[in-house]
Amino acid sequence: MIAPRYQALLLGAALALGAAAHAAHAADWPDRPVRMVVPFPPGGATDAAARLYAQHMGEILKQPIVVENKAGAGGEVGAEHVARAAADGYTVLMGALGSLSINAALLDKQNYSFAKDFKGVSVATTMPMAVAVNEKVPATNVQELIALAKASPGKMTFGSAGTGSSQHMAGELFKITTGTDIMHVPYRGSGPAVTDLLGGQIDMVIETLPALLPQLASGKIRILGVTTPERAPALPDVPTLAEQGVKDYSVATTYALLAPTGTPAQAIEKLSAAMRHAGSLPAVQEGAAKLGAQATPTSPADTDKAIQAEIEKWGQVVRLSTGK
Structure with a gap:
């Protein structure tokens, strides 16, 4: 029979080995393909943002980024799928922050929490x-x-x-x-x-x-x-609403890469770094411009701030317009 003090030592050693193995595994991330879930059908703006980045991110990370469309319920099917996925960095969501925030405020019942179940990785494009x-x-x-x-x-x-x-x-x-x-x-x-x-x-x-x-x-x-604070590059001669006296109106369609809460910080940072690298490439910038958008990759912290701002803005609009 092992004495209690030796049991404690063995347990401590096992925990230390487990933590070291977890850190080593995170450091090796990714060692297999990453699924980038798009919660809308192929061909839409969210899908276009995902495919614009996926190929280049795969080359940067040395693993394929596989775009998978899981449409339904205004984006809720794909979002819930990712929210419930293993938080290991191998399943992520390319979502429209406005739609996700509106659904969170508007729907009477959700099986996940947009605010709690996702961490920001990087903005992809702003349109x-x-x-x-x-x-x-x-x-x-x-x-x-x-x-x-x-x-x-x-x-x-x-x-x-x-x-x-x-x-x-x-x-x-x-x-x-x-x-x-x-x-x-x-x-x-x-x-x-x-x-x-x-x-x-x-x-x-x-x-x-x-x-x-x-x-x-x-x-x-x-x-x-x-609707944005600056004029759109695709329409340089069209003034903004703010320029025309509508000072408090600012709306952009923001597409961003999100990971389930609990995803290792190393995986989130590597994904974000790959997004920022890809977003600096002329091919991505030109591809975004053809969509009438701009490639605007961000750090995880700035992405979280963008998520919070969208949740607050659209939550207020839903409350004022519907009384919910």
């Missing part, structure tokens, strides 16, 4: 949104649009990609900020909303640039302003 109207709306700038809305409360309409979408909440924030009453018309995605904007069935949208830019040549829509 301006824009206020666009159909050609029949007699407004050539945002202040004229606001005046029209105030002249006929509840008569003007704005379309969105669906109830609770980033586009919907961007519209609600516009209403709150400008003191206007504009009717929301939800669609099943950005495509149908923009189609009805072109056809004149709705008056306006606040949409991502990839959904709007291909339609400008038709002359059937006008972009009145962009």
Whole structure:
């Protein structure tokens, strides 16, 4: 029988060996492919952000980064899958911070907590949104649009990609900020909303640039302003809303890489360093620009700050617009 003091010594030695093995394993990370889960179907903006970075990150980390689409429930299926995955750095999420924050505030029940179950790795891209109207709306700038809305409360309409979408909440924030009453018309995605904007069935949208830019040549829509503090590189002649007097309105679609809480710090830092390296490459910067976005990789700490800011902003918008 082993004496108690020797049992304690053996236990201490085993714990020390375990900790050393864990540290060595973390130092060797990654030693197999990493799954980057996209919670939306292939071809969308989130998927594009993931694929823009994945190839280059794989070359930097010397392991494949495999993009896997797990769509459903407005991004919730993929997000929950990653939140419940092993926190070992081998399953991560490329998500839209706005959508995740809105879902956290809007949904009555979630099987995970966006605020508690994820740690920031790095922002991938930041994409301006824009206020666009159909050609029949007699407004050539945002202040004229606001005046029209105030002249006929509840008569003007704005379309969105669906109830609770980033586009919907961007519209609600516009209403709150400008003191206007504009009717929301939800669609099943950005495509149908923009189609009805072109056809004149709705008056306006606040949409991502990839959904709007291909339609400008038709002359059937006008972009009145962009929603970020700085002008969009893809639309250098279009003023921001702030430049047009809407001082407290700032919205960007931010895509970021997230890891389950508890993921080793070494893995998070290596992933983030690979994101920052990839984001500095001309191929990634040019690829982002083609999407109407900018490559804006960040440190884990700055990513956590971006997550918190989005949670606070959209939580307030949800409360003010729905009373939840």
